[in-house]
Amino acid sequence: MPKSSSKKAEKAVEELTYEEALAELEEIVTALEGEQNRLEEAIKLFERGQALAARCGVLLEAAELKVRQVAGDEIIPFEELSE
Amino acid sequence: MQPTLFSTQQWTVSRLTFYIRKLLEENEILQDVWVQGEISNLSRPASGHIYFTLKDASAALKCVMWKTSAARLGIALQDGMEVEVHGKIGIYEVSGQYQLYADQIRPVGEGALYQEFMRLKAMLEAEGLFAPERKRPIPMFPQTIGIVTSATGAALRDMLNTLRRRLPLVQVILAPSPVQGTEAPPALVKAIQSLNRQSPDVILLARGGGSIEDLWAFNDERVVRAVAASSAPVICGVGHETDFTLCDFAADVRAPTPTAAAELATQLTLLDLRAGLQNYKTRILSATLKLLAEQKTSLAALVSQLRYVSPDRRIQSERQRVDELARRAHAALLHRIQLQATHVNGMERRLAALNPLAVLGRGYAVVTRKDDGSVVARLAQAGNEMKVRVSDGEFEVKKSTSR
Structure with a gap:
């Protein structure tokens, strides 16, 4: 396994943003497909991968466009005009 | 009159x-x-x-x-x-x-505007502001999208709807600005600059359709320079398909409409992400199953190798050897016994031939003294009472006379 992902693995799946989760999932898929993993490691990777995929799915389903606006150098919420 | x-x-x-x-x-x-x-x-x-x-x-x-x-x-x-x-x-x-x-x-006419447009275009082009090598790629998966447009226009609504439909994961930062009139150019410049301080992945510069005069702010030299100087790549979607502004040339990507600008900013949609995720799920599963199958196969190979070198086999063959030896030992023994038996038989027969009593059948008898059992072979040895043994028994005799 590359060192980067074993370091990332310390972060709980529930805390990851979509981009982080997806990037790690991608890494795991590549690792599982490419490298010769020890079985125990492979199973760990698989479980982590499944959790990451589930996390991504949840985030995708829950996604809502966040709109804010700049005011000077501040970022403030943007109230859309309802029509 | x-x-x-x-x-x-x-x-x-x-x-x-x-x-x-x-x-x-x-x-x-x-x-x-x-x-x-x-x-x-x-x-x-x-x-x-x-x-x-x-x-x-x-x-x-x-x-x-x-x-x-x-x-x-x-x-x-x-x-x-x-x-x-x-x-x-x-x-x-x-x-x-x-x-x-x-x-x-x-x-006068569009001629005058067109001439001004061409003059500015030629000048900025000569400066290299529109050079193809200045164009930057739009990130495939932007996380923050900046929008410069009128806060109340239909263009904003169209873009937000498009973004919401295609990729609601993104965050939008709006830098509202008037998009026509004399106050528009400096406001647009300021909006582009303050958006850049928020480091969005891409900026959409947009305005809905209008007359050439309505769109003129997007031909303003200050605005065009601000687009060229933007650190975030800019997608320009001003007016309709047929409208070209100098901002279009300075932008990294020109979109025919505001909606198209929002689409170009979200090349990956929610659908694509879902499909990609499914693909990853499938691949991770099949990779793991394949790995497990490989492990099983190599385990099976090892087990059969192990069986081959198992002491069990040797024990069995040893056991067979022992049986074999036992069988041979037994046979040898039997042979020996038979040999002995034959030998004894022969001896018996030879013994029988040598039996001194054998002559008794022919009428001879053996006489022994009754007192000490010694054989009376000569007269001098005779006693008063003697036993006479014949072939099928014996009887006692008393000496009567001597001749």
Whole structure:
């Protein structure tokens, strides 16, 4: 396994943003497909991968466009005009 | 005909002027007219209103443009400029002067605008602002999208709807700005700059459709330079398909409409992400199953190898060897016993042949003394009582006489 992902693995799946989760999932898929993993490691990777995929799915389903606006150098919420 | 001295109709100047004014104001053509001419006597007092005279070779027309319209003016007026002025004819009753109340002014025809456009385009192009090598790619999966447009326009609504539909994961930062009129260019520049301080992945610079004058802010040199200087890549979607502005040339990507700009900013949609995720799920599963299958196969191979080198096999063969030896030992023993038996048999037969008693059957007898059992072979050995053994038994005898 590359060192980067074993370091990332310390972060709980529930805390990851979509981009982080997806990037790690991608890494795991590549690792599982490419490298010769020890079985125990492979199973760990698989479980982590499944959790990451589930996390991504949840985030995708829950996604809502966040709109804010700049005011000077501040970022403030943007109230859309309802029509 | 002589005018009558005592006319029935008496007109005051005011009434006549009012009458003329009504005539002018009731005329549809005069209330919605475009007039072409050259500007002269241009004056712009502190009130903010603009006064000038529009003239051609043989006539002149007084014009006034009120402050509110003047603020929306997209061009800088100067004496000698050929312009087209839109407005309505009215009367300034104080001086009895008819004049054009102007609400729009544009350089003559599209020719003048086009020339200005071409001049600026050539200049900026020469500076390299539009060079293809300056174009940056739009990130495949932006997380923050900046939008510069009017906060109230349909363009914003279209873009937000498109983003919401395609990729609701993104965060939008809006930098609202007027998009037409004289205040638009500096405001657009400021919006682009303050957005850049938020480091969005891409900026959408957009405005809905309108006339060439409406879109003119996007041909303003300051705005074009701000687009070129933006650190985030810019997608420009101004007007309609057929409208080209200098911002389009300076932007990294030109979109035909605001909606198209939002689409170009989200090359990956929610659907793509879902499909990609499914693909990963499938791959991770099949990779793991494959790995497990490989492990199983190599385990099976090892097990059969192990079986091959197992002591079990040796034990079995040892056991067989022991059996074999036991069998051979047994056979050898039997053989020996048989040999012995045969030998004993022979001996027996030889013994039988040598049996001294064998002659008894032929009528001989063995005589032994009764007292000590010794054989009486000679007369001198005879006792008083003796036993006589014949072939099938014995009997006792007493010596009677000696001869």
